[in-house]
Amino acid sequence: MGASAATADGDPDRExxxxxxxxxxxxxxxxxxxxxxxxxxxxxxxSLEERELLxxxxxxxxxx
Numbered sequence: 001m002g003a004s005a006a007t008a009d010g011d012p013d014r015e016x017x018x019x020x021x022x023x024x025x026x027x028x029x030x031x032x033x034x035x036x037x038x039x040x041x042x043x044x045x046x047s048l049e050e051r052e053l054l055x056x057x058x059x060x061x062x063x064x
Contacts, residue, residue, distance in 0.1 A: 017045025023054055025062040032062060 011019045019041075025033040035058040039045065046054070 013043075013045035015045065017047060018051075019043070019045045021046060021051065021054060023058040025058055027062045035061065 013019055020038040021036070023035045023037075024031045025035060035054065037046070037054060
């Protein structure tokens with residue numbers, strides 16, 4: 001149950017952090033959707049803490 005690791009698309013910021021993420025929504029070993037987020041060019045990418053928060057949100061959404 002829950003979400004697995006996020007996938008980034010290869011559009012990193014200057015510090016190598018991803019600007020776009022797709023996090024699978026999984027329940028009982030089945031993918032039922034995805035949580036996709038993106039930031040526009042001038043913004044920084046998602047930090048490790050932000051990616052962990054998004055993973056937790058995806059886990060909760062997948063069991064709701």
